[in-house]
Amino acid sequence: MRRNNLIILLIALVTSFPFMNAQAQDHYAHFRLVNFLEAPTAELSVTNLENGQQKVIKMDYGESINYIKLTPQHYRFSLIIKNKKVLEKEFVMGAKGFYTLVIAGMLSDKIETNQQTTLFKLKKLLGGETKDDNNFLPQWYMLRDNYDGSTSAAYVRFVNINPSSTLLSLKKEESKLFEEIPYPHVTDIKKIKEGNHTYRVSKGDITVSEFKLTTTAGHIYTLVTGANLNNAKQLETIILENKAKYLLTP
Amino acid sequence: MSNSSKGGNLGFASVWSLTVGGMVGGGIYTALGVVVAVAMQWSWLSFAIAGVIAITSAYSYVKLANKFEESGGAFEYLRDINLNGVAGSLSWLLVIGYVLTIALYAFAFGHYVTFAFNAGPWLTRVLAIGIVALMIFLNLMGAGKLAIVEIIIVWANLIALLILAIYGLTQWDSLQLMAGAEPKSAWSAPIGAAAIFVSYEGFQLLTYEYDEIKDPKKKLFPAVISGVAFVILIYIIVALGAVILAGALTTIDEKQVALAVAAKEGLGKPGFIMIIIAAGLATSAAINSTLFSTAKLTARVAEDGEMPSFFDHKNSNDVPDRSVIVIGILAALLAILGSLSTLVEAASLIFLFTFLSVNYIAVKKLNKNRWIPITGMIVGGIVLIILTARLAIINPLSLALLAGLGAIIIFGRPAILAKINNSKNNEKK
Numbered sequence: 001m002r003r004n005n006l007i008i009l010l011i012a013l014v015t016s017f018p019f020m021n022a023q024a025q026d027h028y029a030h031f032r033l034v035n036f037l038e039a040p041t042a043e044l045s046v047t048n049l050e051n052g053q054q055k056v057i058k059m060d061y062g063e064s065i066n067y068i069k070l071t072p073q074h075y076r077f078s079l080i081i082k083n084k085k086v087l088e089k090e091f092v093m094g095a096k097g098f099y100t101l102v103i104a105g106m107l108s109d110k111i112e113t114n115q116q117t118t119l120f121k122l123k124k125l126l127g128g129e130t131k132d133d134n135n136f137l138p139q140w141y142m143l144r145d146n147y148d149g150s151t152s153a154a155y156v157r158f159v160n161i162n163p164s165s166t167l168l169s170l171k172k173e174e175s176k177l178f179e180e181i182p183y184p185h186v187t188d189i190k191k192i193k194e195g196n197h198t199y200r201v202s203k204g205d206i207t208v209s210e211f212k213l214t215t216t217a218g219h220i221y222t223l224v225t226g227a228n229l230n231n232a233k234q235l236e237t238i239i240l241e242n243k244a245k246y247l248l249t250p
Numbered sequence: 251m252s253n254s255s256k257g258g259n260l261g262f263a264s265v266w267s268l269t270v271g272g273m274v275g276g277g278i279y280t281a282l283g284v285v286v287a288v289a290m291q292w293s294w295l296s297f298a299i300a301g302v303i304a305i306t307s308a309y310s311y312v313k314l315a316n317k318f319e320e321s322g323g324a325f326e327y328l329r330d331i332n333l334n335g336v337a338g339s340l341s342w343l344l345v346i347g348y349v350l351t352i353a354l355y356a357f358a359f360g361h362y363v364t365f366a367f368n369a370g371p372w373l374t375r376v377l378a379i380g381i382v383a384l385m386i387f388l389n390l391m392g393a394g395k396l397a398i399v400e401i402i403i404v405w406a407n408l409i410a411l412l413i414l415a416i417y418g419l420t421q422w423d424s425l426q427l428m429a430g431a432e433p434k435s436a437w438s439a440p441i442g443a444a445a446i447f448v449s450y451e452g453f454q455l456l457t458y459e460y461d462e463i464k465d466p467k468k469k470l471f472p473a474v475i476s477g478v479a480f481v482i483l484i485y486i487i488v489a490l491g492a493v494i495l496a497g498a499l500t501t502i503d504e505k506q507v508a509l510a511v512a513a514k515e516g517l518g519k520p521g522f523i524m525i526i527i528a529a530g531l532a533t534s535a536a537i538n539s540t541l542f543s544t545a546k547l548t549a550r551v552a553e554d555g556e557m558p559s560f561f562d563h564k565n566s567n568d569v570p571d572r573s574v575i576v577i578g579i580l581a582a583l584l585a586i587l588g589s590l591s592t593l594v595e596a597a598s599l600i601f602l603f604t605f606l607s608v609n610y611i612a613v614k615k616l617n618k619n620r621w622i623p624i625t626g627m628i629v630g631g632i633v634l635i636i637l638t639a640r641l642a643i644i645n646p647l648s649l650a651l652l653a654g655l656g657a658i659i660i661f662g663r664p665a666i667l668a669k670i671n672n673s674k675n676n677e678k679k
Binding site for chain 1: 287288289368423425426428429430431432433434438441442445497498499500502503511514636639640643644
């Protein structure tokens with residue numbers, strides 16, 4: 001009798017939770033793209049492995065695109081440069097997910113698909129998350145944008161995809177936000193005070209990228225820094241903005 | 251050797267609850283994100299593979315405990331087959347494993363509670379140190395083993411995990427098991443098993459309490475084996491249910507607090523509060539029981555001259571106070587210095603090695619069903635090799651440190667003990 005009561009209690013608790021947590025969101029996955037691969041125009045094809053439908057996106061270096069809606073499914077992502085396939089990988093786009101795909105690295109003289117060093121292959125074989133430099137060869141990283149932050153603060157994260165062994169730091173005005181970030185690395189998301197501020201990316205004491213940014217509470221700012229192809233002494237930073245999870249609108 | 255034909259006060263229900271609590275106490279709260287990063291959609295299979303090693307080792311532990319009829323676990327079994335030196339080395343290694351485990355639980359406690367208050371990393375460190383300090387204090391006061399409190403916490407924890415897992419399963423969406431990430435091959439399952447093996451270590455703490463069990467020859471076997479089987483089932487359904495709620499990439503990104511994120515995602519604020527409370531209680535109880543049992547083991551080993559007699563000292567509450575303090579301080583330091591994956595994998599390596607040793611003794615000493623410890627040895631051996639290779643490639647510094655410690659324990663331990671004992675004798679003279 002006691003056991004039956006416990007089971008009834010468990011079932012009642014489980015079935016009542018959905019009503020306590022009603023969130024109106026659509027079912028689609030959303031993904032955006034940042035291209036920092038040091039190469040001519042890149043062509044990314046995204047193929048739905050269930051129905052074969054394909055989207056093709058063309059992008060130049062240092063560009064980003066806004067979110068694209070995708071049906072939740074397995075997708076094959078292929079990156080083509082000068083008619084040669086540089087990268088190919090399967091990603092699963094989950095329902096209600098918001099993702100940023102970052103492409104980074106440098107092309108080698110002989111272009112092969114998914115070029116990897118032996119150490120990188122070994123790490124992958126043994127279940128490593130393989131976020132290492134892979135000799136600065138082309139790679140991509142999927143970032144999660146569904147951050148469940150407070151709606152009363154702004155948030156920032158820093159992505160170093162400048163193919164170099166030099167560490168980068170990020171300052172907001174004079175306060176240090178992230179220090180000595182290696183390539184390739186995505187920092188955790190950090191809470192900041194909203195408002196208009198100057199941000200500086202530096203290599204040691206030398207500022208290599210400087211920009212003004214107005215931040216709003218409830219928003220997440222992803223600062224992606226890569227090489228500046230027009231000025232070897234400077235770096236280029238792209239700012240991506242999205243709303244914190246419960247403000248995300250399809 | 252104590253005669254345990256009648257034993258102590260712990261009945262079947264208590265033994266079962268303490269077996270389950272020793273494992274679920276802190277393991278699943280820290281292991282989920284680590285295993286999903288490695289094995290992705292095969293994480294449930296990783297828990298099943300590690301479960302095979304756990305249940306076969308549990309069989310060996312229980313059969314050996316009933317054969318030798320005494321508390322002390324692997325240390326005593328090795329002594330009983332006249333491998334005193336090996337027993338001494340293994341006991342040192344085990345103590346390191348338990349220090350890592352306490353650090354892991356303190357790390358989890360700090361992260362889960364900090365996450366609830368949305369505070370910075372400084373609070374995580376303060377909480378990790380604070381919870382260990384509190385448990386040191388409680389143990390020194392002689393309140394280290396309150397079976398009834400532990401049993402209540404175990405059941406509260408199990409109910410919270412079951413609600414989370416069952417609700418997740420009712421929302422079945424296999425894509426969520428890989429959402430935002432790259433699907434992995436089934437080969438990743440044994441690698442995942444290697445990485446999180448520590449989440450199964452807790453049942454062996456019970457073998458240190460053999461003398462406290464009522465009619466152990468009759469009750470220990472069914473209670474421990476059914477308890478381990480139940481934990482395997484819980485881990486498998488949590489690995490599926492929680493990841494379905496949170497999604498794979500979120501589980502990996504938020505690995506320190508993966509279950510709280512899953513609960514918030516699926517069950518909203520009530521579920522989030524439920525898991526934070528369960529995590530806080532479960533990790534505190536796990537720290538307490540591991541600290542209590544490890545200090546007892548250290549004192550016991552010191553009594554036999556296999557550790558410095560410094561650790562044998564007891565306070566007015568009959569608690570091995572120096573052991574409690576040293577183990578607690580080391581664990582607190584590791585909790586604030588180590589990373590989650592490093593702590594989990596280093597502890598997993600030590601416990602895999604210990605379980606292999608116990609299975610080996612079982613093969614030697616048991617007359618029936620030897621295929622069970624042999625299975626444990628084969629699966630455990632494969633997983634141990636995989637974990638060693640993984641650490642060598644991905645985290646060579648951890649492996650080098652463990653290897654260095656292992657070398658000191660095996661080759662340096664007799665010299666260290668001799669030096670300490672000599673200086674003590676000189677002082678006495």
